[in-house]
Amino acid sequence: MKILITPKSFGNYREKTYPLLTGAGYEIIENTTGRTLTEDEIIKLAKDDVVGIIVGIDPLTAKVLKSCRKLRAVSKYGVGMDNIDLTAAEKLGIKVKNAAGSNSVSVAELAIALMFEAARRVAVMSATVKLGGWDRVLGIELTGKTLGLIGCGHIGKEVAKRAKGLLMDVQVYDPYFGDEEFLEKYAVKRCASLNELLSTSDIVSLHLPLTNETRHLINSRTIQAMKKSAILINTSRGELVDEDSLYTALKEKTIAVAAQDVFSKEPPLPGEKLLTLTNFILTPHAGAFTAEAVEKMAIYSTKNLIEMLKH
Structure with a gap:
C-alpha cells in the first residue's frame, strides 16, 4: 500500500498532507531527484506495490501505466x-x-500580468x-480594449472578472460553456465562432486544455484573422x-506581441x-507557482487520491 509522490515542491507541504496519507495506512515514496522523473524512473519506483500516484508533469504514458501492476488511482498535482x-x-x-480550481486565481493573475507586460514592457x-x-x-x-478568451473554465472566468475590473x-468563445448566469452577471459577450473572437479582440488569451482538437489552434490561418495590433496571451499549454x-x-508584425507562460518544449x-524576438515574452511555466496555489494543489491532490482509493 504505497503512494508515489513525484512533484518537486510537494514536500514543502508534507506537514499538511503526509499525515492524511499515513493516517489512511499508506507508505509514501518521494521523488528525491530534484527534477521531473523519466518513464523508466517512475516504473522502477512504482511497478510492484504502488497503488496511487500524485503526479506533477512527469510522463504517465501507457507504458508506465501498464507497468505499474497495482496502480489504482492517479491524482494530478495541478489541472x-x-x-x-x-x-x-x-x-x-x-x-x-x-x-480543479486549486490554481485558477494564480494562473489568472499571471495572465493579467502578461497583458500588462505586453502592453507596457515594464521588464524591458x-x-x-x-x-x-x-x-x-x-x-x-x-x-x-476588448479581451477575447478562448475557453472559459475556472481560469477563464477568473481572468474575465479581473479584466472587467x-x-x-470581455468576450468568450467556448462551445462547451453553459453558464449564462456568469455571462450576464459580468457583462461578458459570447462569440458565435472562433473567427469572430479573433477578428474583434485586441487581446486574445488561451484558457483551454490540450487535445487533438485544440493542438495548434493558433496557426497561420487563425493568426491571419487577428488584428495587426493584437496581443496573444498563452498560460495554458505551449x-x-x-x-x-x-x-x-x-x-512580420502580423500581430504585435505574444506573451506566454508555456512552451512546446520546456525549457526551450x-x-x-522565438526567443530572439523583442515582441515575444516567455516566463517559465510559473502560472500556478504561488504559495497559495501550490499549497491548495498539494491538499486537493492528496484528498482526491485518498477518496479515489476508498472505492
Whole structure:
C-alpha cells in the first residue's frame, strides 16, 4: 500500500498532507531527484506495490501505466492532464482526477500580468535603465480594449472578472460553456465562432486544455484573422500554438506581441528562434507557482487520491 509522490515542491507541504496519507495506512515514496522523473524512473519506483500516484508533469504514458501492476488511482498535482494517457488509464481501470480550481486565481493573475507586460514592457524598460539607459517604450492602455478568451473554465472566468475590473470589454468563445448566469452577471459577450473572437479582440488569451482538437489552434490561418495590433496571451499549454507560424507572424508584425507562460518544449531548446524576438515574452511555466496555489494543489491532490482509493 504505497503512494508515489513525484512533484518537486510537494514536500514543502508534507506537514499538511503526509499525515492524511499515513493516517489512511499508506507508505509514501518521494521523488528525491530534484527534477521531473523519466518513464523508466517512475516504473522502477512504482511497478510492484504502488497503488496511487500524485503526479506533477512527469510522463504517465501507457507504458508506465501498464507497468505499474497495482496502480489504482492517479491524482494530478495541478489541472492540465496532457502528461497522463487518459485512454490507457480508462482501459486499465485506473481512476484519474485533477486538482480543479486549486490554481485558477494564480494562473489568472499571471495572465493579467502578461497583458500588462505586453502592453507596457515594464521588464524591458527596467533592464534598459539598469544598463544606464533612459529609453521609454510607447505602450498602450488596457482600459477600453476588448479581451477575447478562448475557453472559459475556472481560469477563464477568473481572468474575465479581473479584466472587467480593469474596464475592459470581455468576450468568450467556448462551445462547451453553459453558464449564462456568469455571462450576464459580468457583462461578458459570447462569440458565435472562433473567427469572430479573433477578428474583434485586441487581446486574445488561451484558457483551454490540450487535445487533438485544440493542438495548434493558433496557426497561420487563425493568426491571419487577428488584428495587426493584437496581443496573444498563452498560460495554458505551449502546443496550442504553432510556434513556427507565431514566429513568422511576430517577425512580420502580423500581430504585435505574444506573451506566454508555456512552451512546446520546456525549457526551450538552445537557439530557439522565438526567443530572439523583442515582441515575444516567455516566463517559465510559473502560472500556478504561488504559495497559495501550490499549497491548495498539494491538499486537493492528496484528498482526491485518498477518496479515489476508498472505492
